[in-house]
Amino acid sequence: GQQVMQIPQYQHVQEGEDFTTYCNSSTTLSNIQWYKQRPGGHPVFLIQLVKSGEVKKQKRLTFQFGEAKKNSSLHITATQTTDVGTYFCAGSTPDSGGSNYKLTFGKGTLLTVNP
Amino acid sequence: NAGVMQNPRHLVRRRGQEARLRCSPMKGHSHVYWYRQLPEEGLKFMVYLQKENIIDESGMPKERFSAEFPKEGPSILRIQQVVRGDSAAYFCASSSGLREKQYFGPGTRLTVT
Numbered sequence: 001g002q003q004v005m006q007i008p009q010y011q012h013v014q015e016g017e018d019f020t021t022y023c024n025s026s027t028t029l030s031n032i033q034w035y036k037q038r039p040g041g042h043p044v045f046l047i048q049l050v051k052s053g054e055v056k057k058q059k060r061l062t063f064q065f066g067e068a069k070k071n072s073s074l075h076i077t078a079t080q081t082t083d084v085g086t087y088f089c090a091g092s093t094p095d096s097g098g099s100n101y102k103l104t105f106g107k108g109t110l111l112t113v114n115p
Numbered sequence: 116n117a118g119v120m121q122n123p124r125h126l127v128r129r130r131g132q133e134a135r136l137r138c139s140p141m142k143g144h145s146h147v148y149w150y151r152q153l154p155e156e157g158l159k160f161m162v163y164l165q166k167e168n169i170i171d172e173s174g175m176p177k178e179r180f181s182a183e184f185p186k187e188g189p190s191i192l193r194i195q196q197v198v199r200g201d202s203a204a205y206f207c208a209s210s211s212g213l214r215e216k217q218y219f220g221p222g223t224r225l226t227v228t
C-alpha cells in the first residue's frame with residue numbers, strides 16, 4: 001500500500017534559525033496536504049498542494065511539491081516559539097472513482113524551539 | 116460556525132468493556148472520517164462515512180470495531196471488548212465534499228487499563 005515517509009522525526013532549533021521537514025511518498029500523489037499539531041492538540045490544516053512543482057508561501061512558511069509529485073517539503077524561516085508542534089504531511093491518491101479523500105499521513109516532525 | 120465536536124475528550128475503559136466515541140461534523144458537512152493516532156505516530160485512516168452509509172472502512176479492524184453515521188445525530192465509532200492496544204487518540208474529521216479539505220475535531224483520548 002501507499003507509504004509516506006517523513007524526516008527528520010525530531011528537530012530542535014534555536015529561535016531565529018530555519019527549519020525544514022521533508023516528505024516522500026512511495027507512489028505518485030494526487031495532492032499533498034500539510035498539518036500542524038500542537039502538543040495535546042489536533043491536526044490543523046495548513047495548506048494543500050496539487051500541481052507538479054508547485055510552491056506556496058504563507059508568511060514565514062514555504063511549501064513545495066516535487067516535479068514528480070512524490071515528495072514535498074515545508075520550510076520555516078526564522079522560527080519562533082509559536083512554531084512549536086508536530087508538522088505532518090498527508091498525501092492522497094485517487095481511488096477507482098477518482099476521489100481523493102483517503103489521506104495517508106507521514107509520522108510527522110516534532111519541532112521544538114529554544115527561546 | 117462551530118467546528119467539529121468530539122466527545123468525550125478523554126475516556127478510560129477497562130479491558131473487555133465497550134468504548135463509544137461520538138463526532139458531530141461541522142454544520143453543513145456530510146462527510147465524516149475517523150483516524151487513529153498512536154503515540155508519536157501519524158494518523159491512520161480508519162473509515163469514511165456519509166449520512167447513513169459507510170463508504171470505505173478499509174482502515175478499520177474487521178473485528179470489534181464498527182462505525183455509523185445515522186440520519187439524525189452524531190457519527191459513532193464503537194469499539195467492543197477493548198484491549199490495551201486500542202489505547203490511542205481517535206480523531207474525527209469532516210468535509211463538505213469529497214475533494215474538500217478535512218477539518219479535524221479535538222479528538223478522544225482512549226486509555227484502556
